Amino acid sequence: MARPPEMDDDLRWGDLLAAAQRGDAGAYRAFLAEIVPFARAVARRKGCAETLVEDVVQDSLLTIHRVRHTYEPGCRVKPWLAxxxxxxxxxxxxxxxxxxRHEVSDPDAYETFADPEANRTEAAGSATAVQRMMTHLTPVQREAIELMKLNEMTLAEAAAESGQSVASLKVNVHRALKRLRRAFGPEGLS
Incomplete structure (x- = not known):
């Protein structure tokens, strides 16, 4: 009694994959080439749109390459591949x-340049608010905030500029932010 063609594929692919595990590069290339139609069919059966089928096949081939050592020679290959x-x-x-779900179809959403005049009023108000907030800090806290948060210096740069140690800067920034949060609340610091 003859075996069904699917069994022949399964046996041949098992032999090719076992040879590939032993280092036969030619067998590995043949194995990958032969399984592509099977992978496409499985992807289509799983409901992938035609636009996704090739991506699924390529991703599957990469995964197979990464996990090919997990195939146990002598076992059926098709269930493993499927x-x-x-x-x-x-x-x-x-x-x-x-x-x-996250695509945006509004053409105006792609606008990347705002009118330069658009935020001038808010920026002026924000600068005034920051200056007002800074008056609530001690001189060393104000200096630490100005260097690290407003001038965006690193700890090392701010330490060199101010003459404070890195540890002192960290403490002063922490205390300044804590004081500002108490005075203005978390919303006032946003």
Missing amino acids: TIVQRRAIDARRRQGRVA
Whole structure:
């Protein structure tokens, strides 16, 4: 009694993959080339859109390459392959769903340059508010905030500029922020 062609594929692929595990590069290339149609069919059966099928196949081939050592020679290959492709198809469909939910179709949303005059009033008000807040700090706290937060210096740069140690700067910044939060609340510091 003759074996079904699917069994022949499974046996041949098992032999090729076992040879690849032993280091036969030619067998590995043949194995990968032969499984591509099977991977495409599995991806389509799992409900992947045609636009995703090739991505799923490529992702599956990469996964197979990464986990090929987990195949146990003598076992059937098709169930092992099908599981990998099914998981990659599920991942692709989930990814596609997440992307689709976050897509923006408003052409104005792509505007990247604001009018230079748009925030001038708010910026002036913010600068005044920051100056007013800074009056609530001690001189060393004010210097630490100015150097580290307003001038965006690193700890080392601020320490060299102010003559304070790194530890002192950290303490002064922490105390200054704590004092400002108490005075103005977390919303006032945003």
